[in-house]
Amino acid sequence: xxxxxxxxxxxxTELPIVQAPMAGAMDAxxxxxxxxxxxxxxxxxxxxxxxxxxxxMGDIGARAAGPINLNFFCHPALEDEPSRQGHWLExxxxxxxxxxxxxxxxxxxxxxxxxxAASLDLVLELKPAVVSFHFGLxxxxxxxxxxxxxxxxxxxxTTVAEAVWLERHGVDAVIAQGAEAGGxxxxxxxxxxxxxxxxFALVPQVVDAVRxxxxxxxxxxxxxxxAAAFALGAAGVQIGTAYLRCPEAKISAPxxxxxxxxxxxSTVITNVMSGRPARGIYNKIMRELGPMSADAPAxxxxxxxxxxxxxxxxxxxxxxxxxxxxxxxxxxTRAMPAADLTRSLAAAGRKRLxxxxx
Amino acid sequence: xxxxxxxxxxxxTELPIVQAPMAGAMDAxxxxxxxxxxxxxxxxxxxxxxxxxxxxMGDIGARAAGPINLNFFCHPALEDEPSRQGHWLExxxxxxxxxxxxxxxxxxxxxxxxxxAASLDLVLELKPAVVSFHFGLxxxxxxxxxxxxxxxxxxxxTTVAEAVWLERHGVDAVIAQGAEAGGxxxxxxxxxxxxxxxxFALVPQVVDAVRxxxxxxxxxxxxxxxAAAFALGAAGVQIGTAYLRCPEAKISAPxxxxxxxxxxxSTVITNVMSGRPARGIYNKIMRELGPMSADAPAxxxxxxxxxxxxxxxxxxxxxxxxxxxxxxxxxxTRAMPAADLTRSLAAAGRKRLxxxxx
Numbered sequence: 093x094x095x096x097x098x099x100x101x102x103x104x105t106e107l108p109i110v111q112a113p114m115a116g117a118m119d120a121x122x123x124x125x126x127x128x129x130x131x132x133x134x135x136x137x138x139x140x141x142x143x144x145x146x147x148x149m150g151d152i153g154a155r156a157a158g159p160i161n162l163n164f165f166c167h168p169a170l171e172d173e174p175s176r177q178g179h180w181l182e183x184x185x186x187x188x189x190x191x192x193x194x195x196x197x198x199x200x201x202x203x204x205x206x207x208x209a210a211s212l213d214l215v216l217e218l219k220p221a222v223v224s225f226h227f228g229l230x231x232x233x234x235x236x237x238x239x240x241x242x243x244x245x246x247x248x249x250t251t252v253a254e255a256v257w258l259e260r261h262g263v264d265a266v267i268a269q270g271a272e273a274g275g276x277x278x279x280x281x282x283x284x285x286x287x288x289x290x291x292f293a294l295v296p297q298v299v300d301a302v303r304x305x306x307x308x309x310x311x312x313x314x315x316x317x318x319a320a321a322f323a324l325g326a327a328g329v330q331i332g333t334a335y336l337r338c339p340e341a342k343i344s345a346p347x348x349x350x351x352x353x354x355x356x357x358s359t360v361i362t363n364v365m366s367g368r369p370a371r372g373i374y375n376k377i378m379r380e381l382g383p384m385s386a387d388a389p390a391x392x393x394x395x396x397x398x399x400x401x402x403x404x405x406x407x408x409x410x411x412x413x414x415x416x417x418x419x420x421x422x423x424x425t426r427a428m429p430a431a432d433l434t435r436s437l438a439a440a441g442r443k444r445l446x447x448x449x450x
Numbered sequence: 451x452x453x454x455x456x457x458x459x460x461x462x463t464e465l466p467i468v469q470a471p472m473a474g475a476m477d478a479x480x481x482x483x484x485x486x487x488x489x490x491x492x493x494x495x496x497x498x499x500x501x502x503x504x505x506x507m508g509d510i511g512a513r514a515a516g517p518i519n520l521n522f523f524c525h526p527a528l529e530d531e532p533s534r535q536g537h538w539l540e541x542x543x544x545x546x547x548x549x550x551x552x553x554x555x556x557x558x559x560x561x562x563x564x565x566x567a568a569s570l571d572l573v574l575e576l577k578p579a580v581v582s583f584h585f586g587l588x589x590x591x592x593x594x595x596x597x598x599x600x601x602x603x604x605x606x607x608t609t610v611a612e613a614v615w616l617e618r619h620g621v622d623a624v625i626a627q628g629a630e631a632g633g634x635x636x637x638x639x640x641x642x643x644x645x646x647x648x649x650f651a652l653v654p655q656v657v658d659a660v661r662x663x664x665x666x667x668x669x670x671x672x673x674x675x676x677a678a679a680f681a682l683g684a685a686g687v688q689i690g691t692a693y694l695r696c697p698e699a700k701i702s703a704p705x706x707x708x709x710x711x712x713x714x715x716s717t718v719i720t721n722v723m724s725g726r727p728a729r730g731i732y733n734k735i736m737r738e739l740g741p742m743s744a745d746a747p748a749x750x751x752x753x754x755x756x757x758x759x760x761x762x763x764x765x766x767x768x769x770x771x772x773x774x775x776x777x778x779x780x781x782x783t784r785a786m787p788a789a790d791l792t793r794s795l796a797a798a799g800r801k802r803l804x805x806x807x808x
Binding site: 251252288291296310314316320324355358361420444447 | 655658668674678778779806
């Protein structure tokens with residue numbers, strides 16, 4: 093039924109599809125629907141408290157029978173630097189003025205915390221089938237404890253060197269995140285964003301470099317993309333942007349509208365929204381301060397000063413200051429419920445594979 | 451035998467493979483070998499005089515029976531601006547000094563000329579099966595005369611908008627050039643290089659937007675890539691970097707050495723070598739002045755002041771100032787004769803398509 097069953101055998105899903113965890117854009121509802129459709133449902137935990145994760149997993153367990161993936165960030169927990177934050181606020185001051193806001197309204201926290209001891213205890217208690225990481229892996233002791241508990245561990249690689257590093261450090265599968273992918277680049281070794289390969293080049297080179305199954309990510313939004321990922325040697329796909337179009341996604345009306353009109357060349361990689369490079373739909377703040385800026389404070393602190401601007405603008409129907417994370421195939425997506433989307437993606441992928449054999 | 455025969459039917463080749471024209475890196479010898487292997491052999495004419503093109507086509511006609519593609523640039527013929535060129539030479543002065551060269555040695559010409567009336571007369575005389583263009587198309591009268599003569603006309607698109615424009619202006623096939631591709635971006639409408647999609651995202655969106663056959667280019671270097679291109683909806687592939695590894699390619703020893711050691715993340719898009727964005731292996735001059743620089747004179751004039759530096763450095767075995775054009779899948783390539791490469795790519799592509807059907 094699928095040319096490669098290694099991912100299905102590893103994570104025990106019906107389909108070789110991972111619904112991408114998208115922090116700030118979704119909750120249990122999308123996880124449940126994607127899981128009901130046969131995908132690996134993934135809950136993004138980077139912005140959630142321990143209590144909230146436990147509550148969400150309770151909802152998921154009650155309504156979805158399939159395996160679930162809990163996703164965490166493991167970025168270095170850098171202190172905010174007051175001088176950089178002050179300079180950033182100065183650069184944003186004209187926008188505060190134009191929206192009639194007080195710069196002192198900038199929030200103190202960003203709600204993006206790395207995987208830590210409390211996260212580990214929680215995961216060992218909840219025992220999800222899979223834990224995936226972004227920005228590398230936690231330390232070897234933590235990773236070892238997850239694996240010892242029988243949890244499948246995955247992480248993203250944006251280069252071959254990162255994939256090899258991840259395999260050496262114990263992952264059971266590598267998510268090869270091509271440059272087309274929406275949201276944050278999972279990079280943790282790679283220096284230049286400009287040098288990171290597209291999905292078409294990255295996937296086969298990662299497949300050649302590691303023994304674990306490779307999950308292709310970036311630009312996959314229909315059956316053609318699923319078939320192409322298998323052709324390149326992937327054992328499955330991770331799909332994000334297409335799930336943002338689902339009614340179950342928790343995104344603002346301006347974000348939803350932007351997704352519906354974006355074209356193939358509407359996105360760029362920016363660091364101005366959070367301090368780390370991420371792909372999103374080009375908007376006012378990215379155009380005027382970026383897309384890449386040396387002024388942006390370190391991740392995740394660049395987001396603090398943008399929060400009041402985003403809230404005020406979105407209330408007026410504007411996405412000028414919103415992180416409109418989306419991949420380069422956003423225009424291939426259509427609005428539909430997540431379980432239906434999952435099944436239709438799988439059916440289209442299988443159909444395309446059959447067509448290729450003719 | 452192939453899931454889509456539209457390109458084969460259009461250009462009458464044995465295989466749905468276009469050997470990419472690579473100006474400055476090849477001549478008739480590679481065209482002949484690729485054609486003998488079953489591909490559409492492509493002669494890059496942007497750097498050749500009318501006499502030289504006639505001579506090369508004579509050689510090709512004597513040794514290759516298959517259809518041939520003549521490739522031309524059609525960039526706007528911008529005058530060199532003395533003030534910009536002077537500023538550029540100032541930026542390069544330290545390198546001239548370090549190599550013991552006189553800046554007055556900078557050459558007056560770059561040898562990159564756009565398609566013009568003389569080119570048209572020549573093409574109508576030589577009647578190649580195919581003419582392909584980079585940087586758009588010549589004017590409607592010229593394009594019309596090529597088509598009226600029964601010549602298949604193709605050009606490259608780096609976005610959906612460019613593909614639609616090309617179809618409206620009469621091309622018989624669109625080359626969808628993803629961001630992974632080595633060499634010059636074919637862009638002629640697209641503004642930001644950063645927004646140009648990768649092959650995985652570009653190909654299906656172009657396929658949906660035009661009726662003519664789409665040739666996938668960028669990151670394709672083995673059978674997996676060929677199968678994936680068909681999965682995405684392409685009717686064929688254009689392959690460049692893999693052919694640079696062939697003994698028939700006319701490249702310097704330092705360039706050949708760089709190709710043999712490059713990794714997945716060794717290339718970036720730069721404008722410092724020529725004045726237009728192009729993907730190549732990161733070297734000293736790209737690192738220190740780019741990869742993108744507002745100081746570079748307009749295409750092709752940035753190349754003038756680099757020519758003496760390149761020649762002197764290459765004579766010492768260094769590629770510090772060379773345009774090391776290569777795509778992101780360069781590490782998937784292996785050195786072998788071009789006819790063998792063509793046949794082995796086709797065999798691997800067919801094998802991969804069969805494997806997917808299991």
